[in-house]
Amino acid sequence: MQDTQQITSTTTDVESEAIVSGPSKFQLMLALFDTTASNDRTVWFIVGNGAAVMLDDSGRELGLTGATPIEVVINEVGRESGDGESWSFKGHLAGGAQSVEGYYSTATNTGQLKRSTR
Numbered sequence: 651m652q653d654t655q656q657i658t659s660t661t662t663d664v665e666s667e668a669i670v671s672g673p674s675k676f677q678l679m680l681a682l683f684d685t686t687a688s689n690d691r692t693v694w695f696i697v698g699n700g701a702a703v704m705l706d707d708s709g710r711e712l713g714l715t716g717a718t719p720i721e722v723v724i725n726e727v728g729r730e731s732g733d734g735e736s737w738s739f740k741g742h743l744a745g746g747a748q749s750v751e752g753y754y755s756t757a758t759n760t761g762q763l764k765r766s767t768r
Contacts, residue, residue: 669761670717671696672754678737681724690723692744695754697763720763722750733757 673681673693681693698717706712721744730736735757742749743765754761 663767664764665767666762666764667697668699669695669697669752669754669759669763670714671759672761673756675735675756678724678727678739678754678756681722682727690744692721692723695720695722695752695761695763720750721745 672695677693681691685691696714696717696719698714700716702715704712704715722741723744724739724741726740728738730738730753735755737754737756738752739754740749740751749766750763752761752763754763
């Protein structure tokens with residue numbers, strides 16, 4: 651079970667999770683611009699509050715523990731700051747109607763993802 655923060659608004663409940671890995675700037679651009687009505691291009695965000703990198707005995711990275719991959723269709727991207735690496739985005743989960751939005755840094759591959767829970 652992963653730790654999540656519940657945020658309640660007047661219209662919907664929102665689950666907020668840390669993005670610990672995600673797409674490159676190029677992949678994010680393609681998800682927005684290289685799509686058709688019948689074929690959405692998606693991106694993957696790896697989310698998990700408390701996620702940690704697993705290492706073997708020699709210090710080599712094996713992957714993440716406590717993290718969940720989330721496939722997202724991007725509908726909107728906005729520049730968050732003037733550095734060209736910080737983005738706000740909106741979309742929905744692939745194969746469903748659950749809306750998502752968040753902040754993502756292509757410089758650090760980290761951010762915050764919010765999912766509606768109803």
